[in-house]
Amino acid sequence: MQITLKxxxxxxxxxxxxxxxVAYWQTYPLDAPDHxxxxxxxIQVREEIDGSLGLRCSCRSAICGxxxxxxxxxxxxxxxxxxxxxxxxxxxxxxxxxxxxxMANMPVIKDLITDMQPFWNKVxxxxxxxxxxxxxxxxxxLVPDEAxxxxxxxxxxIMCGACVSxxxxxxxxxxxxxxxxxxxxxxxxLAKAYRFAADPRDAKQKERLKKLSxxxxxxxxxxxFECVQVCPxxxxxxxxILKMREMAAEAGITNNTGARHAQAxxxxxxxxxxxxxxxxxxxxxxxxxxxxxxxxxxxxxxxIRKAGAKMVLPHKAENVExxxxxxxxxxxxxxxxx
Amino acid sequence: xxxxxxxxxxSKGGCPELYVSMAKVAEVLGIELVELHEAxxxxxxxxxxxxxxxxxxxxxxxxxxxxxLGAPLMNICSTCQGVMSAADxxxxxxxxxxxxxxxxxxxxxxxxxxxxxxxxxxWVLVEDVGLDTLRSKVKRPLTxxxxxxxxxxxxxxxSETLGIDGKKRDTYLEQVIEALGAEPVDFYGKSKxxxxxxVTMNRTNSLSMAGDHLLEAKEKGADVMVTPCPLCHxxxxxxxxxxxxxxxxxxxxxxxxLPQMVGLALGIDPKELRLNRHVVDAMGVVAKIGA
Numbered sequence: 350m351q352i353t354l355k356x357x358x359x360x361x362x363x364x365x366x367x368x369x370x371v372a373y374w375q376t377y378p379l380d381a382p383d384h385x386x387x388x389x390x391x392i393q394v395r396e397e398i399d400g401s402l403g404l405r406c407s408c409r410s411a412i413c414g415x416x417x418x419x420x421x422x423x424x425x426x427x428x429x430x431x432x433x434x435x436x437x438x439x440x441x442x443x444x445x446x447x448x449x450x451x452m453a454n455m456p457v458i459k460d461l462i463t464d465m466q467p468f469w470n471k472v473x474x475x476x477x478x479x480x481x482x483x484x485x486x487x488x489x490x491l492v493p494d495e496a497x498x499x500x501x502x503x504x505x506x507i508m509c510g511a512c513v514s515x516x517x518x519x520x521x522x523x524x525x526x527x528x529x530x531x532x533x534x535x536x537x538x539l540a541k542a543y544r545f546a547a548d549p550r551d552a553k554q555k556e557r558l559k560k561l562s563x564x565x566x567x568x569x570x571x572x573x574f575e576c577v578q579v580c581p582x583x584x585x586x587x588x589x590i591l592k593m594r595e596m597a598a599e600a601g602i603t604n605n606t607g608a609r610h611a612q613a614x615x616x617x618x619x620x621x622x623x624x625x626x627x628x629x630x631x632x633x634x635x636x637x638x639x640x641x642x643x644x645x646x647x648x649x650x651x652x653i654r655k656a657g658a659k660m661v662l663p664h665k666a667e668n669v670e671x672x673x674x675x676x677x678x679x680x681x682x683x684x685x686x687x
Numbered sequence: 688x689x690x691x692x693x694x695x696x697x698s699k700g701g702c703p704e705l706y707v708s709m710a711k712v713a714e715v716l717g718i719e720l721v722e723l724h725e726a727x728x729x730x731x732x733x734x735x736x737x738x739x740x741x742x743x744x745x746x747x748x749x750x751x752x753x754x755x756l757g758a759p760l761m762n763i764c765s766t767c768q769g770v771m772s773a774a775d776x777x778x779x780x781x782x783x784x785x786x787x788x789x790x791x792x793x794x795x796x797x798x799x800x801x802x803x804x805x806x807x808x809x810w811v812l813v814e815d816v817g818l819d820t821l822r823s824k825v826k827r828p829l830t831x832x833x834x835x836x837x838x839x840x841x842x843x844x845x846s847e848t849l850g851i852d853g854k855k856r857d858t859y860l861e862q863v864i865e866a867l868g869a870e871p872v873d874f875y876g877k878s879k880x881x882x883x884x885x886v887t888m889n890r891t892n893s894l895s896m897a898g899d900h901l902l903e904a905k906e907k908g909a910d911v912m913v914t915p916c917p918l919c920h921x922x923x924x925x926x927x928x929x930x931x932x933x934x935x936x937x938x939x940x941x942x943x944x945l946p947q948m949v950g951l952a953l954g955i956d957p958k959e960l961r962l963n964r965h966v967v968d969a970m971g972v973v974a975k976i977g978a
Binding site: 422517518521522524525533564568569570571572573574575577578591592594595598606607610611614615617618622623624625626627629630633634641644645647648651652655656657659660664666667668671672674675676678679680681 | 696697699700701702703724725726727728730731732733734735736737738740741744745748791794795840841843844845846875879880882884885886887888889890891892893895896899921925926928929964965966
């Protein structure tokens with residue numbers, strides 16, 4: 350199969366005027382067998398065409414996580430991505446172009462090699478170790494298998510960084526020039542936080558969730574599913590983040606905008622069967638939180654001006670009591686307080 | 688073509704122009720929409736994260752109403768589509784779960800079999816109406832208009848749940864834009880998050896995300912942006928003045944709901960499509976196509 354690898358390169362030593370370090374695109378035409386992965390192709394380039402191409406790889410079998418990079422715009426493991434499944438729709442093979450870039454949302458060291466230090470700093474920030482209470486058992490902590498089953502998926506994480514690369518929140522913050530250590534904790538570290546917060550042996554669950562409910566934590570996730578989509582191991586970090594929101598609510602950690610936002614959603618649907626936007630924002634940020642409410646006021650007024658009575662009048666489902674019956678029967682809150 | 692119709696809460700609240708324009712377009716395309724007035728909000732993902740079984744039961748209740756009508760379900764909101772598809776998938780994959788849900792629904796005389804087609808209007812346009820039919824009904828081609836597609840996360844990801852991979856549903860907006868005679872503008876942000884879900888939690892991040900996409904689309908030459916998601920519309924249009932404040936520059940990019948763009952090409956009066964009822968003036972689009 351004839352392919353063209355279009356690689357985003359970065360030479361940290363090259364000079365461009367006063368600037369040291371230059372990024373540029375380089376293309377490599379290649380005749381590659383159909384079974385080749387992107388990593389096979391890159392290694393062929395490095396060994397036969399251009400020995401200066403920098404990339405990181407180790408196990409070559411989707412275990413070590415070191416070859417994560419952006420392939421055709423999305424993060425993934427180069428060793429797990431076959432060239433035959435990429436692009437090529439309606440294109441002659443000779444035109445089949447595969448773009449390869451270093452992971453986003455982290456500094457580039459050289460070509461496809463990124464600096465993972467900021468990534469590890471965030472993982473450390475969530476204290477990824479078991480914190481138990483009471484005397485240590487003589488041998489191991491014993492727990493039934495079923496008490497750990499929910500952690501199996503998240504323990505599959507190989508810390509490749511793909512989810513962090515494609516995290517939309519982090520991308521926006523970095524674009525805005527926010528210092529890395531003040532940005533969203535991001536999917537990988539939060540999935541790791543879940544791994545311990547949801548461990549039946551851990552005694553610090555509430556403290557962990559309280560800390561994670563602060564800004565840059567679980568409520569900063571925008572629900573975009575990018576991390577779920579790109580994770581090569583099915584860890585679904587966003588699902589873990591949402592699970593921690595549920596755990597935090599159950600632990601009574603509700604004095605924050607995120608928790609109030611969820612409560613407001615439940616309230617409005619239960620009351621009317623619909624989302625009534627007008628009360629949603631004030632209920633979420635706090636009815637008397639002028640610091641947050643005032644900047645949002647012009648938008649609120651513009652929407653009311655635009656939508657007119659529709660926006661102001663509460664909308665209600667017909668026979669809403671049928672919806673309320675389901676809340677009463679299935680709702681967790683009713684189960685907790687029968 | 689007959690559908691059980693879930694218009695979503697936003698088309699009845701903050702974006703009434705979406706509801707009205709969809710009704711007009713359905714008439715011209717010969718789509719019969721039977722609105723489910725008793726159905727509930729999908730929970731826009733937030734209810735699911737608090738209480739999954741409650742949210743799934745409410746959504747399966749809507750599916751059961753559609754099944755009772757004997758028609759597939761159509762929505763006009765990417766977020767509704769994503770939440771509904773995910774609830775449907777969980778119900779289909781776990782018969783025990785579905786049977787527990789059906790026990791609750793039985794009290795209302797409802798039952799969900801797990802075999803309903805749930806489609807956003809975008810998918811209906813391409814898969815059921817068909818692009819050739821759509822083209823044949825165009826009375827006012829949007830020639831010369833450069834339109835940036837903006838999908839909304841929930842209609843794209845996870846791709847497996849939404850049937851993206853086999854059907855190339857992640858290219859439908861561009862296909863529709865072309866069928867209407869306009870030119871699609873390709874840009875990085877088209878499949879990204881508009882920022883709406885965190886507007887209450889982190890307003891700066893939320894508005895920055897919207898701003899990045901608006902500015903990129905504009906830089907790539909877009910005259911207009913089009914979206915099948917009214918929640919994205921709230922952040923991209925409703926919040927655009929605030930976004931301009933955060934980004935410290937004027938943007939002024941009109942955002943159309945998908946049915947509005949289709950309606951324009953079908954020859955419907957722009958005022959009937961409520962193009963004059965946006966936060967960012969959208970009547971400039973009309974001038975651009977000479978309507």
